[in-house]
Amino acid sequence: MDFTESFLESLGTLTLNKTRTGLAILGIVIGIGSVIALISLGQASQQAVQSQIQSLGSNLLTVQPGSISQSGVRGATGGSTTLTWDDAKEIAASSRITTVQKVSPEFSSRSQVITGGNNTNTQIIGVTPVYAEVHKITITSGNFITQNDVDTMAKVAVVGPQVVTDLFGEDTDPIGKTIRISGQMLTIVGVTESKGGSGFMNQDTIVYVPLTTAQKQLFGVNYLTSIALEAKSADLMVSAQDEVGYLLLERHKLSDPTQADFSIMSQQDILNMASSTTGTFTALLSGIAAISLLVGGIGIMNIMLVTVTERTREIGLRKALGAKKKVITTQFLTEAIILTFSGGVIGIVVGVVASYIISILISMTFTLSFSAIMLAFVVSTAIGIIFGWYPANKAARLQPIEALRYE
């Protein structure tokens, strides 16, 4: 029995009952298609998060209140008020800190921003001028918050382009216009450059105000939500983390590092955390898709069992004419593999098209996962073998007399 012949024979049998063959394939198409689409989207979102985080600056360390639990997941930050401007000033001034070149104390909160009839709820960050250098903020019109603004507690604001669109509509020059936050009137003095992006850390929707104004006039607090530090070089990140860590432990009168009421994270740490989050989601969704693939496989097995029963007489005849077990097994296994493999190929096409459409809809870069496609080929063939095995063996074990008698 040469392979081409039995392949053509199987193909012939499968095209006899097109509806049934089509439905059996559909199960695999949906399974493979959803696996491909979800893996591709997962990888795309992971890349998006990574590039967003990397665009924030590479030598960046962030000090935040709250501690790192043993599993590495940070506790809630909002409740902690242990980080102060004095901490930031000490880091900048101390002779023991040799690896940090810029220190940006920050207070961040969400608040309603109102102008005329429009309002939006967005992130307000109290900053000092160094913020723009540390976070690579570019101004398209006007200027950023100045040291004088901070010193005089000026009622000024620098806004992201999305805030301008939300409050004043497209193509308006907002410089000199006023917005109201927590009952205070602030004059817009600058607009930041559009960086795009959505969801996680979208810089276009931020309103920047002088740190003093934020703490004293808008929110009435005296703590910071974070201190951003720029190390002198990427190699010095770890030493900077240590130096700042020990200084803050000392200032907060803590002897045991595990009791730290703050955490210092590098871009890499944040990147890893975000990646592991999106990775978990991708794995979870792929798992669900894999279940649908399993169901598709069971569908194939069911169809093959029906086929074996239907063709009992044919199997008996073939055995009477001298077909050995292996020949019968191969014949039915070939049919099962043709089903799942063609389902796999169609599924890959469907999955790629689906992830392309979705990536356009949610404005994300489209990535084609080559490994996912290879995996789909292997998995669909493997499903054919696994779920085709039982029916094929059942066929091969039929006794020729029983099979010939079968009506």
Add this chain to the structure above:
Amino acid sequence: MSANSIIQTTHLSKVYKNEVVETIALNDISFTIEKGEFVAIMGPSGSGKSTLMHILGALDLPTQGEYLLDGENVEKLSDDELADIRNRKIGFIFQAYNLLPRTSALKNVVLPMRYAGIPKEIRVEKATKYLKMVGLENRMEYAPNQLSGGQQQRVAIARALVMDPAILLADEPTGNIASVQAEEIMNVFQDLNDKGHTIIMITHESDIAEHAKRIIHLRDGKIINDGNGHKQKRAKNH
């Protein structure tokens, strides 16, 4: 056992058992068939002739006794070994023809040669030769449902001959065929027998059985008569 014997059964018996009853299908069957014989096995339904045919065709194994087919002991063989024996030694002709549906006459005849691993060119050549022999050279690409019952049975005969088997085993070969065509099929059998083929035919129709040179009568799993046919003599007297 003579050098010419192609089938030899010794005290063959077959017992079917289920939880409740034991059915004796064949009881102490011993006979020999020589090369070139044309034997009809007759008997009413339930006489065990189908069971005997299954054992002679290596589709089933006896419970007791010995069966030698063309010098090979068909006993305690695995399924695959039995398949091989059937492929090489036996040409089956069934009452319901048992051709593969939707498959051309030529491909049906080619099938046993595929299982034997004969090269493709030889397969087509031999299949064509035997289809010509049964007078179907113009019907080679026809599917079974495009052929009459007699034509289908002739395809089955070509398929049975194509591996050059030791015996042709026919189970009610004319049972589904109109009497005129049945006569044609029997003529084909007699031609084959004249050319030296050994034929064993199971039937319950006495006029069909009488084409054979020898008739074995079965009843209740036992041979009750083993003698000459009559028509054969008449045909020779013509």
